[in-house]
Amino acid sequence: MSRFTLPRDIYHGKGALEALKTFEGKRAIVCTGGGSMKRGGFLQKVEDYLKEAGMEVELFEGIEPDPSVETVMKGAEAMQKFQPDWIVAIGGGSPIDAAKAMWIKYEYPETTFEDMCKVFGLPKLRTKAKFCAISSTSGTATEVTAFSIITDYQKGIKFPIADFEITPDVAIVDPELAHTMPKKLVAHTGMDAMTHAVEAYVSTANCDYTDPLAIHAIEMIQKTLVKSYNEDMEARDAMHNAQCLAGMAFSNALLGIVHSMAHKTGAAFADLGAHIIHGAANAMYLPKVVAFNAKDETAKKRYGVIADYMHLGGKDDDEKVELLIDYLRKMNDALNIPHSINHYGADGLPAEQGFVPEDVFLERLHDIAANAILDACTGSNPRQPSQEEMEKLLKCCYYDTEVDF
Numbered sequence: 001m002s003r004f005t006l007p008r009d010i011y012h013g014k015g016a017l018e019a020l021k022t023f024e025g026k027r028a029i030v031c032t033g034g035g036s037m038k039r040g041g042f043l044q045k046v047e048d049y050l051k052e053a054g055m056e057v058e059l060f061e062g063i064e065p066d067p068s069v070e071t072v073m074k075g076a077e078a079m080q081k082f083q084p085d086w087i088v089a090i091g092g093g094s095p096i097d098a099a100k101a102m103w104i105k106y107e108y109p110e111t112t113f114e115d116m117c118k119v120f121g122l123p124k125l126r127t128k129a130k131f132c133a134i135s136s137t138s139g140t141a142t143e144v145t146a147f148s149i150i151t152d153y154q155k156g157i158k159f160p161i162a163d164f165e166i167t168p169d170v171a172i173v174d175p176e177l178a179h180t181m182p183k184k185l186v187a188h189t190g191m192d193a194m195t196h197a198v199e200a201y202v203s204t205a206n207c208d209y210t211d212p213l214a215i216h217a218i219e220m221i222q223k224t225l226v227k228s229y230n231e232d233m234e235a236r237d238a239m240h241n242a243q244c245l246a247g248m249a250f251s252n253a254l255l256g257i258v259h260s261m262a263h264k265t266g267a268a269f270a271d272l273g274a275h276i277i278h279g280a281a282n283a284m285y286l287p288k289v290v291a292f293n294a295k296d297e298t299a300k301k302r303y304g305v306i307a308d309y310m311h312l313g314g315k316d317d318d319e320k321v322e323l324l325i326d327y328l329r330k331m332n333d334a335l336n337i338p339h340s341i342n343h344y345g346a347d348g349l350p351a352e353q354g355f356v357p358e359d360v361f362l363e364r365l366h367d368i369a370a371n372a373i374l375d376a377c378t379g380s381n382p383r384q385p386s387q388e389e390m391e392k393l394l395k396c397c398y399y400d401t402e403v404d405f
């Protein structure tokens with residue numbers, strides 16, 4: 001038996017934020033990040049609409065990018081005090097993911113972070129509150145997914161929490177929120193969405209319900225991401241929907257090792273002063289993983305189908321895979337994303353000398369590879385890498401060398 005789960009309601013299109021006026025409840029806690037939603041005037045609108053719906057509103061602000069376990073615990077405490085029956089999270093993937101984890105702790109105060117990370121092992125939520133997610137970036141699609149990514153900074157590792165229990169009740173996909181995104185954020189989150197769609201399509205858990213969503217998302221992202229990056233606002237609106245479709249696909253078809261590697265490299269060099277931003281990590285690793293997975297016949301055929309939908313040409317599947325890899329790399333060029341970790345600057349832009357020195361990378365390679373294999377996303381990858389293969393793959397991602405194994 002398979003399961004396909006999405007939020008009960010997805011409000012989309014310009015003005016979708018107004019759906020909040022129709023919510024029923026007594027108290028809503030609004031969780032958000034560092035200030036972009038306030039500056040854009042969206043936070044005020046959320047507060048006003050919820051008050052118009054007759055609710056008492058409290059804010060939990062300042063959730064940092066790549067949220068920590070500590071922030072989750074603090075937010076859950078605020079919820080315990082306020083006792084909301086609605087949790088409304090607005091912003092990028094970070095505040096929404098943090099709010100999802102806070103929700104678990106609020107409903108089950110005894111739960112530890114380790115308990116939360118047991119894949120598909122959460123107890124029943126919604127005994128105290130329902131959850132609404134309003135996304136302001138066009139990438140993670142956490143507004144419709146069963147995932148939340150929280151960073152344990154002591155271990156330097158991102159942990160995915162995965163369970164349909166944390167699929168939000170309501171998603172609001174209002175493209176106006178995405179208009180204020182700076183270019184770099186458009187690029188990174190957009191390639192995150194592309195990776196979601198491609199990984200979902202070749203995942204071993206793909207099915208007839210997820211395939212159309214993944215393929216249509218890929219077609220839309222191909223048409224609109226670079227335009228959106230170049231400030232075409234119609235394309236940006238379309239990207240906001242495309243990333244959500246990709247999310248609907250991967251929340252049910254799961255992902256693959258691009259994400260395992262991104263999760264395990266993201267914070268692994270945080271002591272050197274920077275993160276490898278999630279979307280940028282995916283963008284760099286995706287072409288390498290396509291080459292690795294294409295050694296599996298089923299995956300190769302599926303990449304061929306993707307290439308066909310993208311009208312890339314190619315006389316057989318081998319050629320189609322090559323053309324797909326080339327196309328993804330050209331997208332990275334058009335979006336000013338480096339091809340490899342050794343050219344990944346601390347600001348996320350291409351640099352002659354990246355912020356991760358070679359000796360540090362090699363020193364940590366064994367552990368990163370071992371952690372990536374253990375990541376929850378590895379299980380649904382079409383090819384299961386050994387420790388040696390994962391280390392080789394990560395090296396290709398560091399030096400931008402060809403994957404021929």
Ligand SMILES: NC(=O)c1ccc[n+]([C@@H]2O[C@H](COP(=O)([O-])OP(=O)(O)OC[C@H]3O[C@@H](n4cnc5c(N)ncnc54)[C@H](O)[C@@H]3O)[C@@H](O)[C@H]2O)c1
Binds near residue numbers: 065136185
């Ligand atoms: N839950 C999932 O299914 C899932 C999937 C992929 C990634 N993730 C996680 O999501 C996080 C990344 O989320 P993200 O890429 O959305 O970025 P983010 O939430 O970390 O935000 C990045 C920065 O952009 C700013 N920002 C957000 N929206 C803006 C807007 N409209 N205008 C201007 N500035 C804005 C934020 O204030 C922040 O400084 C990572 O932790 C990643 O691991 C989760």
Ligand SMILES: [Zn+2]
Binds near residue numbers: 192193196278
């Ligand atoms: Zn992602």
